[in-house]
Amino acid sequence: MFEQVMEGLRVVEDGTYLDGTFGRGGHARGVLQRLGAGGRLLLMDKDPEAIAVAEREFRGDARVAIRRGSFADMGGWDAVAKGLDGVLLDLGVSSPQLDVAARGFSFGKDGPLDMRMDPDGGESAAQWLAGADEREIADVLWTFGDERMSRRIARAIVARRATAPLTRTGELAELIASVVPRGRHDIHPATRSFQAIRIHVNRELADLEQGLAAAHDALRPGGRLAVISFHSLEDRIVKRFITAHAKAPPGNRRLPEATGFEPTLRAVGDAGKARADELAANPRARSAVLRVAEKRGFGIGDSGFGKAEKSPQIPNPQFPIPGVAEPRP
Incomplete structure (x- = not known):
């Protein structure tokens, strides 16, 4: 879902972005191509083989910083604490991990x-x-x-x-x-x-919950969170997280009315699915679901408190049965 992710992140030349699941760097390369000399790209991955690829390819680029570890712990990285304009999480097992016995x-x-x-x-x-x-x-x-x-x-x-x-x-x-x-x-x-x-x-689901909270805290106003899920357990957590920060909880006539809710995110479009041309080239993308949210506030790209942006939706079959046969591409 390369193009949809790039559209969702809406990279600005001097922004700071975190790819929390580097894998083999497909999305990272796309972000880096869109950054200017003043931009910054932070790369994380648990997998030492992924980190080795990142080091070989990007070590000489002054705009890139690399850290081995889970995106759940991004909040402990000083480079993240300075603020982010975008966070990408491409969940699940990667193709290189699955393909190596x-x-x-x-x-x-x-x-x-x-x-x-x-x-x-x-x-x-x-x-x-x-x-x-x-x-x-x-x-x-x-x-x-x-x-x-x-x-x-x-x-x-x-x-x-x-x-x-x-x-x-x-x-x-x-x-x-x-x-x-x-x-x-x-x-x-x-x-x-x-x-x-x-x-x-x-600990994939626990890490996801912790990572979403850390990303939310690190994003600057107008910054974007893009998450690709590959099964319904992940997608449900992402959907509920965005909703909880974008909409006031529903009222309950048996409880006192909740007051003071301030939305901190807004959903950008609906859940995105892989396009037909990508499915033809990469069948493993058929279960991918992309959700994008924007940090509210008075900053770059803030769109106020209106309805979520709408983007064209591509028809897609129901989720296939999830499993290790459906890695992130």
Whole structure:
């Protein structure tokens, strides 16, 4: 969704922008091309391989600063504390992470059962599955994967590890497939479970909530927040966050009337979907949803307190079943 993101961020030449999910730098390059000599681009990513790419490509550019870490912690970066004119968060697992079997994200490629975006921090998927009790595993599969067979899968995992630990993605995928009836022929039975375990291991939803709050605080008046989500759990958090800061909560006749609400964001357009030409070139974008919001105030680009801007919407099918098969491009 390159063009939509550039339109949403509305880059100004001397602005300061943060790409909190550098990946392999597609959006970052677009922002940098639009910045002048006085502009600033801050790059973050948990993944050391992504940071290595950023260092190789942008180390010599005085406008660029690079920091390894989660966007949830952007508030602790002095460069961010000076204020931002735009923040981009491109959520989920990236294509390079998914396509490399050694990272352990894919049930379609056998590799170590890791799934960590930051391989130097926290528990791997194998370590968590080795120690979590049956109820915790079932709760994670249900909450983060909407897996209806969560209890059955959790029982199978606990029974299996009693004889041998699960250490490979292929082993886990095969185990899940053995206890879950195959539904749609194009959806692997392990899709939802792999998504749920990945989200849990990486604290993705907790980081998203913390990162949205940090971005809100760092944005200058008129600054833009652009977030690309790849499944409904993420998109729901982003939508609710923007709404909570853009609209007064609905009244309740049983409670005292709330007073003093001051909107600090405004939604820019409706949820955006990948355009037909992008879908033809990149099918993985079919589940992407872009939401953009603007920080209110008296500054660059402030548009007052009117209705959200409207942008042309491209018809798009319903969300496909989410999972690791739908990374961010």
